[in-house]
Amino acid sequence: MSKVPETREIKVGKTTVKLEGLVRDATGIMDILEDSITDPMLGWAERRLQQIRVRLNFFPSAIELREWDQILLGRYHPVYTPTSEMCTNCTIGPCNLVGSKGACGIDMNTKMAKESLLESCKGAAIQLTHARALLKEALKRYDRDKEISHGKHVRYPSINSCVLVGFEIYNLDDADKSLAYAEQQLSELLDSTTFGNVSDVMDLEEKALHAGSLDLLGGEVAELIKESCFDLCSASNIDLVDLGDFPHFIDQGVASVDRTKPTILFSGNSIVEAEEAVKYLKGKDLLDKVEVCGIGAVGLDLGRYYEGTKNVGTALNILKIIRIGLPDVLVVGDLCMNMNVLEETKKVGIPVVATTPTTSMGLKDRTDDDVKTIVSDLSEGKVEGVLVLDLIKAAEVAVEVAQKVCGKRSGKKYLPEIGKEAEKCIGCGRCVDACPNDLMISEAMGAAKSGNSELLSEVYDSCIFCAKCEGACSKEIPVMNLILKSAEGKMDKEKYRMRPGRGTPAELEFRDVAFAFGFGTVSGIVAIVGCSAYDGSSKDVGFIANKLIELNYLVLTAGCAATDMAGYYNEFKESHMYDAWGSLFQIEGLLNCGSCSALSHIARGFYKYTHVIARTPMRGNFTEQADYVFGKLPCAVIMWGPVSEHMYSAAAGFARMGATVVVGPHGAKFKRFLLGDRESREKWWCYDGFTGEKHEVEPCPPHLIVPVETKEEALVMVTRLLFRTNDFRDGRISKFDSYITMYEEYFKSIPEDFPLFVRADAELPWTKKHKLLRILREKYGWETEKGMIKKAKHRDGRLMDPEQFAGEYGIRVGQYSTFISRLVLNEDARGTALDELKKGGEA
């Protein structure tokens, strides 16, 4: 018998709602749909249901969110940076795609779009694999109905899942469902990257954005499991009065490690193994006798669990940590591991315990062997490493090996003397050519030859410890080791304090600042994330964060950038970053959310505002959420350092939800940017939400994903990207103020594009008003008088009265605007809404 489509009518107040009309296909989702409409907290107000044409998406594929993606990609076009002119994706080719198509019909842009999608899928896969592995471990310890605790201060739980998929995660079974959706989607997206699947560039970029959303979803699931099943601290249960000093501090930097003690180093995403090691040590009353350290993601995660841990740096510092012989045993989880790790650990005699199938490094699987035998083999050097997939066993092995190896390695010198090695240098400069940061290694080696290692020590400050210089050296000089040797004194002082991360910002913090955003008295929220490892490491992200905090931005961080900035010294406050600033999500606060899966908390934060300020319903309502964030919420992300696949997909995820993204200083190596063309005036528009008229608006935000060269450019660009179509007057004033202040500070001039953002004289910052009006008058032909604009110059060259100008350019202050035609108020609802607005009520 054929299936009859299900229909259902419900009442919201006096309004009848046909549920099947709210979605494309209601099969199997009627209950969740009804709940989404009627839920008193997250559901729909009757009036809103009357005002707009509601269209929700539950478990959506990329194409179902095309409505929104096409708005973004219609305005911000992809610009690609191909690494090759050839396509080698299939065996018909290779095909040269410059000016011609390949044998399958592919052109260069489509090839690059496929690469972009693939990159984004790889990033999403990282988060989803991590989340799945955590779920698997959680299910070994708990039943499927194990509650996911959101904490008493989190009113909007699992927002990424709620907005994208359509339901919240309340237990492990929900987490499984959410992940299963994402994994199925990922498989579908990957299919589009294959040979023979026809897609155009925009199709593929829509899918790349979708993969970005999946990345943030995976991160959220991982974080929820870590907090609920593995006891990572979270602000969600802490009272606001106590949040000012939450979470606890941990030590950061290599000098924080007591090298006389057995030292275990956990890397990658190895939080479960690390926790098991701590538990095992506690059980044996040995916790204070062993150093349990983390690097990269686990360096942050472990800090949220164990105060005594030492975070020894960002993931890309691993070769430095190995070369100086810091750990007695290295535990390798998945993610962010140097390909040569086994070769490197072998050189210095550090045994390795790999714990995941993804980073198994060809090691023999010893999961079924007894601990005693594995420990003996590793500690006696019979094997260089083992794969142990049972994480409890792996932890026990690591602890036992560390204790046995420690004595043997004590007092050992790992770094060579500089003089003898430097003498071999012939100054060929190959090391400089190989260096990703163009560091003047050759010059430094020349000086070292004459006994001056000062320049080498300066190279250390900007070195990212990739060892490419060594691979390039024709004389086989261990260049990186010499750089490290020259900086031993510096490393002895690398000890800072940092807050390891605290999960999602608490509800009250958001409420406290939400209305400041609503009325524009805060310039914006900026998240500083990324993998670190760039020229100027530890200085740039600290500098950027510090400057933004000083300028009253709300600053969040997560991932290795959060670790990297710990060493930044604030001279005015005479303290390092985390000591200098509070931990609240407030002015003068620096909120570290956690490791890179905690990027999802940042996204949660952005979504939260839309609900707090506008009561925008969340479940399955991605498009309206993104429309709000993009048009109204001044939020941006700075990704600093080389762009890993994960950062690529996270950037896509943030961009898709309406947050702007700055990448640098290696940003140009990003395979694709999403750039606006301000001269194409037809692209800069939005709907008047009351009348449905299409309005020309300011070219803001000017770009969606954009690279910069320097930290100063990052700061100026981010202030530029925070302009929003729907800025309130005060918001526009503070954005002008920050943008122009920083531009003048670093570029010693006034930005030539500022007139494009001028809607009214009342929006020019008081302290700069005279100057800006003079420039508008003298350089751009506006007519101004006594601090006021008399005639504004429209982009088409017409001079017009301010009133006419406000009607034709930009959206009037407080006016409801949208980029989605179905979100324009229905004709029946307009009269009521306008009457209420006139009365000062909520429209």
Place this chain on the structure above:
Amino acid sequence: MAAVSFKEIAGLIKEAKNPLILTGAKSSDYVIEQMIKLSDSLNVQVAATGNTIADLLDKGFSRCSKEWLVEIVNNMLLSDWKGIDGKGKPDLLIFVGYLSGVLNQLLSTLKIYSGCKTLTLDNRYLSNAVYSLNPSSAKEWENGMDKLVKEI
């Protein structure tokens, strides 16, 4: 694509009808001074990317404007861009003072999508530039730059 000498560069620059000099974030004081001289001789605009506008203005040089590297690249892909001085799209982009890996990647965009002539003046060969200097030591490079600027 082609490694060139300072002598060949002089010819290329002289031949260009509407060149544009771009100074990048890694430009040293010496580079800034040389580009000011080059700009004066050729009477062409300097697109100051990174923070170099501050250095140029500090030296009293005004034939320059703050630009964003990626926006210049983006504009070069547009058919109707009039250049930063409104005189038309440049026919030769002269880059100096850039992180080589970063510039090389953006040069590939220009090479593949715009077909414009690009020239890099740093002492590292960049494969995606249409013309790039032969690698040389810092000293040789400075000598070459001095001669180039004098000749032009």
